């Protein structure tokens with residue numbers, strides 16, 4: 001079936017998924033492992049096509065495509081596959097004194113059919129990575145990739161059809177109307193990655209069906225550079241994190257907050273790093289990413305009017321490219337500071353006391369990521385303990401997202417729930433509690449009218 005919006009009967013698709021799930025075919029751990037291995041193989045054999053599609057949709061370089069999309073997914077499959085048998089086993093737990101003779105068990109159980117809605121900025125990784133978790137946990141999946149990355153969406157559909165029957169994994173392509181239609185139906189779990197505003201819509205729709213959700217959202221992630229940081233190293237790592245994929249990364253540093261004493265040096269080093277990575281004319285550099293659409297391009301170009309441009313500032317509407325741009329003299333009331341930037345524009349704020357930063361971040365919605373550059377453990381500890389954020393890296397950018405050993409997710413406005421590695425398995429698994437009661441004896445004191453019942457209970461339950 002070709003799942004284009006108009007011809008799609010979602011009710012019928014979900015009925016088939018339920019039948020498939022109820023048949024028990026997703027339950028065998030061995031079969032799940034075979035499918036994950038097969039998926040890995042197909043992804044490896046289609047590497048060139050995936051790279052070509054990413055080049056087409058976002059002008060991603062091969063290096064970026066491998067490190068941030070393909071490699072990360074292969075690692076995730078390997079990590080999960082090695083541990084899945086252990087995670088999926090029912091676990092015995094202790095029982096309370098009142099439950100003597102019984103056995104407590106936690107039985108991992110798939111939810112059923114999962115809806116995954118993916119964004120366009122890492123269109124491959126952010127679709128496949130949650131899918132791997134959902135499949136590992138034994139669910140069937142309906143995946144709705146983004147309409148703004150059509151080459152990858154089309155390829156995803158073809159690749160997944162090669163590995164899974166459509167009653168097991170279905171790719172439904174389309175935009176807002178298709179998403180809205182999907183959300184009208186009852187799924188057993190919804191995993192959404194995208195913007196805060198659409199996250200609200202998804203949660204509202206899920207609430208109507210009482211469907212549990214994970215929301216992987218965005219926001220303005222600060223990057224703080226303290227005066228004791230290794231400035232040249234910080235500059236390279238910040239430029240890397242900010243301008244990878246032309247700044248269209250949910251965990252990209254959104255704005256810079258730098259100590260006054262090191263600001264000039266940092267800005268100069270960042271300029272040097274930009275030239276080192278993308279040459280004197282980044283717009284014509286073959287490996288510098290482009291903005292996804294004209295609408296996004298126009299929004300970003302508006303930001304170029306804010307503050308004072310100290311690096312970059314040029315753009316090219318033909319190629320939808322905007323130079324890596326740094327804006328100094330920026331204030332919170334400017335448009336560039338009022339919403340998530342999601343592009344290669346980097347506003348700079350300066351501070352004298354770290355507590356100004358703590359207060360400033362606290363006065364805004366909790367960010368998805370936070371970066372701090374400082375050599376001092378006391379400063380690191382102070383920031384980690386004082387501020388709430390989804391996750392972060394100290395003395396680097398983006399890297400916390402790329403390890404399967406750390407759960408990845410937001411907090412507050414930047415999202416709820418998390419995934420990657422064991423957390424992916426847990427996210428797509430219901431932990432069913434089961435108590436197996438003994439029939440060898442039956443304490444009378446819990447029944448009405450039994451003698452001394454209350455006295456005994458008070459001894460056991462306190």
Ligand code: NAD
Nearest residue numbers: 118119120145146175176179180194195198216217218250
């Ligand atoms: P988006 O919210 O516009 O779209 C995401 C998905 O939702 C797409 O598949 C889209 O078709 C669908 N959608 C759009 N409008 C909808 C509606 N009204 N109802 C139902 N579905 C709808 O986000 P985007 O522009 O694709 O991605 C950028 C945003 O995603 C940024 O805010 C970024 O920070 C965030 N993001 C977060 C993460 C994360 O892991 N936390 C990762 C990537 C992107």
